[in-house]
Amino acid sequence: MRKPQGYARVLDPTLPHDVEWDTITCIHCQTIVRIKPGTLATVYLVWDGQHWLEELGAMCAKCDKPVCLACHDIGSCPGPWEQQLERIERIAARAKLRG
Amino acid sequence: MAKYAVAGNKGTASVRTIINARADASAASRGKVYDYMVGSITTPADSTFDHELYRTSTAGTGSAVTPSPLDPADAASVNDASDTITADPTIGVLLMRVPLNQRATYRWVAAPGGELVWPATASNGISGGLAAASTTDFSATLMVDTQ
Numbered sequence: 001m002r003k004p005q006g007y008a009r010v011l012d013p014t015l016p017h018d019v020e021w022d023t024i025t026c027i028h029c030q031t032i033v034r035i036k037p038g039t040l041a042t043v044y045l046v047w048d049g050q051h052w053l054e055e056l057g058a059m060c061a062k063c064d065k066p067v068c069l070a071c072h073d074i075g076s077c078p079g080p081w082e083q084q085l086e087r088i089e090r091i092a093a094r095a096k097l098r099g
Numbered sequence: 100m101a102k103y104a105v106a107g108n109k110g111t112a113s114v115r116t117i118i119n120a121r122a123d124a125s126a127a128s129r130g131k132v133y134d135y136m137v138g139s140i141t142t143p144a145d146s147t148f149d150h151e152l153y154r155t156s157t158a159g160t161g162s163a164v165t166p167s168p169l170d171p172a173d174a175a176s177v178n179d180a181s182d183t184i185t186a187d188p189t190i191g192v193l194l195m196r197v198p199l200n201q202r203a204t205y206r207w208v209a210a211p212g213g214e215l216v217w218p219a220t221a222s223n224g225i226s227g228g229l230a231a232a233s234t235t236d237f238s239a240t241l242m243v244d245t246q
Contacts, residue, residue, distance in 0.1 A: 005210050005213030009205070010197075011203060011206075012200050012203035013203075014145065014202060014203075023207065025212075025213040025214075025215070030216070085218045088220060089219050092127075092221070
């Protein structure tokens with residue numbers, strides 16, 4: 001994958017070789033999503049509790065970045081996580097001032 | 100920006116959290132997790148554990164861990180951390196889930212821009228843990244960049 005946002009590796013002595021994959025970080029909530037190799041983040045691998053399922057990847061048209069499927073299902077853009085952080089910190093600061 | 104290593108182990112209490120890094124309760128500051136490593140330190144066995152990274156909003160109960168600066172010239176971390184948790188912190192949004200054999204070791208590394216950031220809000224942080232409470236001991240390291 002070009003420009004991955006992360007990389008994961010599993011060293012498991014019960015497997016014949018190490019397992020590695022690229023990841024993306026959801027621009028809205030920062031969930032780390034496993035990417036199917038060679039798909040340029042267009043196919044996600046999602047753990048359903050028993051298997052890794054192939055799911056069509058998702059993009060936020062406003063942020064122009066990949067998002068996780070849970071954020072995609074919401075259907076609206078809350079802004080990048082950085083903006084949400086600023087909102088959370090403002091609310092916490094106001095609450096602190098009020099005592 | 101100073102970088103810190105937060106290393107610890109879960110202990111044998113029946114909890115989900117292995118290691119927690121968070122903003123200080125009184126002088127809160129943002130932190131960015133850019134690397135996570137986890138493995139079991141008990142007798143090897145073939146069992147599956149669902150490993151997770153999740154947001155937390157309280158400190159929980161555990162032993163304090165001092166984040167260790169990667170550059171010895173850096174000042175002590177303004178953030179806090181704990182391991183050997185006996186009461187889980189308040190667990191929030193799930194950020195990563197990966198099922199692993201107990202014998203396996205896992206590492207996730209963020210590319211620049213892909214880090215997990217916690218807000219500069221009292222005791223808010225990010226923890227490495229399990230999807231379900233377990234008494235099995237694990238060892239984990241979170242690498243944290245401060246802002």
